[in-house]
Amino acid sequence: MSVTIAPLSESLPQFISQQNPSALAVLVDNHTAKHCYPLVKSLLPKHTLIRIPAGEGHKHLATCETIWGALTRANFDRHGLMLNLGGGVIGDMGGFCAATYKRGIAFAQLPTTLLSQVDASVGGKLGIDFQGLKNHIGVFQLPAAVLIDTAFLGTLPERELRSGFAEVIKHCLIADADEWARLRRYDLEDLDWNRTVAHSVAIKERVVAQDPTEKGLRKILNFGHTLGHAVETHFLDRPKGRLLHGEAIAAGMVMEAYLSFQLGMIEETLLQEIEEYLFAVYGRVTLKNEDTEPILAHTLQDKKNRAGQVRMALIDGPGRCAYDIPVSKTLMRQALDYYRG
Amino acid sequence: MSVTIAPLSESLPQFISQQNPSALAVLVDNHTAKHCYPLVKSLLPKHTLIRIPAGEGHKHLATCETIWGALTRANFDRHGLMLNLGGGVIGDMGGFCAATYKRGIAFAQLPTTLLSQVDASVGGKLGIDFQGLKNHIGVFQLPAAVLIDTAFLGTLPERELRSGFAEVIKHCLIADADEWARLRRYDLEDLDWNRTVAHSVAIKERVVAQDPTEKGLRKILNFGHTLGHAVETHFLDRPKGRLLHGEAIAAGMVMEAYLSFQLGMIEETLLQEIEEYLFAVYGRVTLKNEDTEPILAHTLQDKKNRAGQVRMALIDGPGRCAYDIPVSKTLMRQALDYYRG
Known part of the structure; x- marks a missing residue:
């Protein structure tokens, strides 16, 4: 795994061309669809957009079925790549879905909240809630990359x-x-968020x-x-x-x-x-x-x-x-x- | 991982005492509950029996929820151990549930069919069917042990x-x-099944x-x-x-x-x-x-x-x-x- 703290306009195109995936998906929720995806869309080749409702209340198996279903409909093979654009819920659940789709495809975390930048996106803990228990079902699996752009922090409520x-x-x-x-x-x-985030991530x-x-x-x-x-x-x-x-x-x-x-x-x-x-x-x-x-x-x-x-x-x-x-x-x-x- | 081909009366008690789990579960289906569990029960310390319907038709998320729910109700922590007693469906699905419960607890495969003894139990491919696609959702994770007893083959239909x-x-x-x-x-x-199974497993x-x-x-x-x-x-x-x-x-x-x-x-x-x-x-x-x-x-x-x-x-x-x-x-x-x- 590598963590890069840089504008996505620099880090993302380079990462995708290195990875050379057979297909690309971007997972967003209602918030990041509106506030973050527009900043990323133009940096990406052809991709499947998977949109799910925002919030911890949707971090469960039924939403995983939506995500797995979307990858299946798009005929994703094992060489596909999924970008998880959002906070901890998107990263944890998107990572879990990628790590279990056909026994695992590559994924990258593009964390958009401070919490996910300094915590959830690093370390490979993936999962969903089950019967009201947080992250009760999940796996350890490192992402192919963590691409952190602190510009997203400006879009966050205080x-x-x-x-x-x-x-x-x-x-x-x-x-x-x-x-x-x-x-x-x-x-x-x-x-200074670049410094603060880098310190925490390190x-x-x-x-x-x-x-x-x-x-x-x-x-x-x-x-x-x-x-x-x-x-x-x-x-x-x-x-x-x-x-x-x-x-x-x-x-x-x-x-x-x-x-x-x-x-x-x-x-x-x-x-x-x-x-x-x-x-x-x-x-x-x-x-x-x-x-x-x-x-x-x-x-x-x-x-x-x-x-x-x-x-x-x-x-x-x-x-x-x-x-x-x-x-x-x-x-x-x-x-x-x-x-x- | 270690594969042992021996009567379970020898291999199982030794394995469990080495593993020293905080709790023990045995996963069976209707067939192995009847034909195999009685041969194993007396070899085990206190355990939770988890029984699911038999057959590929039940190798899906809803059955996983039953299994995860049973582990949760029994307050299984990460040091628990699950024994998957059955054929490929039990091994694949039980292994998947163990590998994802609290991001992974130990499990052992106790394969009871020839197919699972020479194939499914070895190699760490775990998973379930999804939208009619075989093993579409799963992970790679090696079991703590594979304990093969060819005596079970005598219980199988030809x-x-x-x-x-x-x-x-x-x-x-x-x-x-x-x-x-x-x-x-x-x-x-x-x-000679001991010889044949050993050759295939090797x-x-x-x-x-x-x-x-x-x-x-x-x-x-x-x-x-x-x-x-x-x-x-x-x-x-x-x-x-x-x-x-x-x-x-x-x-x-x-x-x-x-x-x-x-x-x-x-x-x-x-x-x-x-x-x-x-x-x-x-x-x-x-x-x-x-x-x-x-x-x-x-x-x-x-x-x-x-x-x-x-x-x-x-x-x-x-x-x-x-x-x-x-x-x-x-x-x-x-x-x-x-x-x-």
Whole structure:
């Protein structure tokens, strides 16, 4: 896999001519069809456009059937290429469909959101939701290329951008104490996105290269995600109170930083830094007492568990992270209470 | 991956204790639930039995949802293990479900038919049918183990055994001229199955090891399968005239041996040997004139094609095979005419 951060007008034509596919498809959703596809269309040879509805609510098998059906109707053979133009849902689901169509055709990720640029597009985790469980069905498969154009970030609503930024923060917290200190001095709108995205991608790539299928080290990328995913899943089917992924992960990072502190892995000052910064950027998600048990129940489906026991990635100092730490239900309950304030 | 040919009473307990899974599931269909599971049950620790309807007609997404749902309800984590006890459908679909559940749990193939023992269980091709196309959706993923017990062959109807035998014949034709000569001297009922299965598995393993994802050499295993699959697909939804896989492949091997001869790759004497032997063992499938075009249309969905052009594996001498040979529609039509006699 190679990650290229450059205008697509430079990177895309070159990649396609190298790949020399027998057929080309572009997967978009309603949003990227409108805001991103027009910028890409003129760069492409003849292709099949596959358009699906936007949103996590469509990241399921029925949409995969639409995608597989479109590839089949266009007589795609194994030498075809699929470009996934969109955010995490498009990349995860499009990648999964490509990786399973005729046992796998090549695909490239063209991530259009900050979240997918710094996280989802790198590392080869593909999948769909199943029975309300996030990414429950999927595979590990690296894309032929990841082509990142930060110009797309200008098309994003501010809330989307802020959501993706949670993964940038996470990468600093687990792997780069200096960047963590630096980051907090800038407002979101003043950041140099080419530099910021490149820094985050480099951390993720380095970790994934050492452990592609998450047997060990790669688990550190899950800091904030055990409780964060559980919070996200809990709010999944509430159209009004819906949380974006990064908003849930920001909450998860506060809770799990608290656990790191409780387990003696970080000083109280670092916990306070994290908490203040994350509350300042994201505010506090309103959690009621009666939300606690359903959220804890969701942690049981976490993919890092073993034999029903929850295992977490927790920071153990600024810019450092440990993984496979067993955490009791009682302690998780305290973390939720602590977060509520 | 390791292939073990031994009584399951020896191989299975040892494998499970080595694997030390956090949970265990056994996938069976109605037939293997009745004829095979009773022989295995007492060898197993606590496990979840997942039972699905038998037959290729159920090798689709809806059945996968049943399997994924059962694993989810049993709270399977990534350290779970699934045993696929059955023929090719159980192995292909169970393997696909395991390889995609939480992005992949370990699975072992316990093939109970001759076809799955000498072919499907070895090599990591997994998948399901989609929109009437065989194995259209799937992945390559090696099982943790293949445990073959030829005692199961005694539970098979004679027609099933004969069907699986087509793959044994294929392995000899593409890779072992001596064994091809030897095979023809024995009746099916006089064969030593431990020896015969071991020989076939060794050929397939050797080929797959050199080219796991079928970029090149592995394609020789598809001899007889381009036209054979097309014939099989053509008869798929006819409950009365249904063909077993090996019966269709036997027909495909006659047709493709004819193509080898027409392209100057084999002598007429070898074509005659193949034809006489295969007609003697399998008879001749009744094909009408109006079957020709639909069968040819199915060859366009073959996974070895490139840009709409059919490419075949064809024998080029006794015990030798070449691949990626382009074959015209006209020539395929002649092969069908030739087969009809």
